[in-house]
Amino acid sequence: MQLQIAKQKNLTTHVNGTNLAFAGVREYERTKHVHRLHPYLGKFIPQLVEVFLNEYFKKGDYILDPFMGSGTTLIEANMLGMHSAGVEISQFNCLIAETKTKQYNxxxxxxxxxxxxxxxxxxxxxxxxxxxxxxxxxxxxxxxxxxxxxxxxxxxxxxxxxxxxxxxxxxxxxxxxxxxxxxxxxxxxxxxxxxxxxxxxxxxxxxxxxxxxxxxxxxxxxxxxxxxxxxxxxxxxxxxxFDNLRTEAKIKVIQGDSRYLDFKDIKEYKGGKFDGIFTSPPYVGLIDYHDQHKYAYELFGYKDNSDKEIGPASNGRSISAKEAYKKGIINVFQNMNRFLKPKAKIFVVVNDRDNIYPEIAKKCNYKIKKVFHRPVLMRTERDNAKFSESIYYFERR
Ligand SMILES: C[S@@+](CC[C@H](N)C(=O)[O-])C[C@H]1O[C@@H](n2cnc3c(N)ncnc32)[C@H](O)[C@@H]1O
Incomplete structure (x- = not known):
């Protein structure tokens, strides 16, 4: 149904012949190796990241994810031989990403x-x-x-x-x-x-x-x-x-607020000039990225940074919440622009039902190259709600 709508509206639903619905991708493939080291509500399907990185970047490129979450972009980038860095506000999410990406004895x-x-x-x-x-x-x-x-x-x-x-x-x-x-x-x-x-x-x-x-x-x-x-x-x-699949490409997990982070403070990526971004920002008032792991915060006593989360569920979806969200996302991309190469490619996966992102692109000096669409097949637990997301492809001017 969603795909039919997409076709009628002439929306792009494929990348290089791959249907972005990933309907045929089985549960065990969606959660392969370290991608299911710990539950995390709101993570990417790894195949989505893989398809885009493969098509638009090459081995040796530097990829940035300013909303790293559990680190899906970093893992997929590494497997394709691309260097990556991810920034994430939640300490526990950083622990998940760090644990997934670490090279172990x-x-x-x-x-x-x-x-x-x-x-x-x-x-x-x-x-x-x-x-x-x-x-x-x-x-x-x-x-x-x-x-x-x-x-x-x-x-x-x-x-x-x-x-x-x-x-x-x-x-x-x-x-x-x-x-x-x-x-x-x-x-x-x-x-x-x-x-x-x-x-x-x-x-x-x-x-x-x-x-x-x-x-x-x-x-x-x-x-x-x-x-x-x-x-x-x-x-x-x-x-x-994962140890069998990983490459020598660098991976860096950074705990911080993407609105203010400065790569000059990050040793391996001093001044970092990234070839592009692949990210999914939080959506307005949808998921609480701290509260979903409350048991872990209580158990290990991590600092709660939820007041610095952009678009937290606790703020709801009021007009003022949407304005605050827009401002926060613009701040992140404007800040990250300092660490991107000219003409860097920026991919943003988002359920933009309020059509906020074209304005965000303008404010961040991004040209909209293409917008992809994909239905999201929710397969976790009882959550079968119909949902779709866009993948904005921007280019830094
Ligand atoms: C949609 S999730 C990203 C999920 C990720 N793509 C994955 O596969 O795991 C968005 C993430 O942005 C983080 N976040 C929210 N505000 C932030 C901020 N100011 N700075 C850095 N990260 C932030 C949230 O904690 C959340 O983990």
């Missing part, structure tokens, strides 16, 4: 992932045996506590104990970030939520409930251990897979 990573896993399993066994009043008790183990109201509300006692134990062990290892990502993913899954609403749960579920996903009654989650297991092996497999 795989033997060490494997040893550490297994070591902390087995230690946590012992602790978990102790918890269960303690509960059953069995005689085995290790004096070094104790019940763990947190002041976080969120974690106490959203996790069962057993899950919380396992998570806190694992967390307290992390500092003993070299691959701290990788272990944090495993634990964060396990914490997300271990919350007292229904099986069908992982992204936006409303209340903790402590009783048996009717599960829309499985069409039967399901029990609330009472442990984190099974998720720690599952994501330990999964993470290992994914980083190994």
């Amino acid at each position: 795989l033997d060490l990573a494997e040893r550490e992932i297994k070591d902390i896993l087995f230690k946590t399993r012992e602790y978990s066994n102790w918890l269960v045996q303690g509960k059953r009043q069995l005689t085995f008790l290790d004096n070094s183990y104790k019940k763990l506590k947190t002041n976080s109201e969120y974690l106490n509300t959203w996790l069962s006692d057993k899950a919380l104990q396992e998570i806190l134990f694992y967390k307290n062990e992390i500092d003993k290892y070299e691959n701290k970030d990788l272990l944090k990502i495993i634990l964060s993913r396990a914490t997300r899954s271990a919350r007292l939520i229904t099986h069908y609403d992982l992204a936006r749960p409303k209340n903790p579920i402590r009783e048996k409930y009717w599960c829309i996903k499985h069409r039967r009654y399901c029990q609330p989650i009472d442990e984190a251990m099974k998720f720690i297991y599952r994501y330990s092996w999964d993470t290992l497999r994914r980083i190994k897979e």
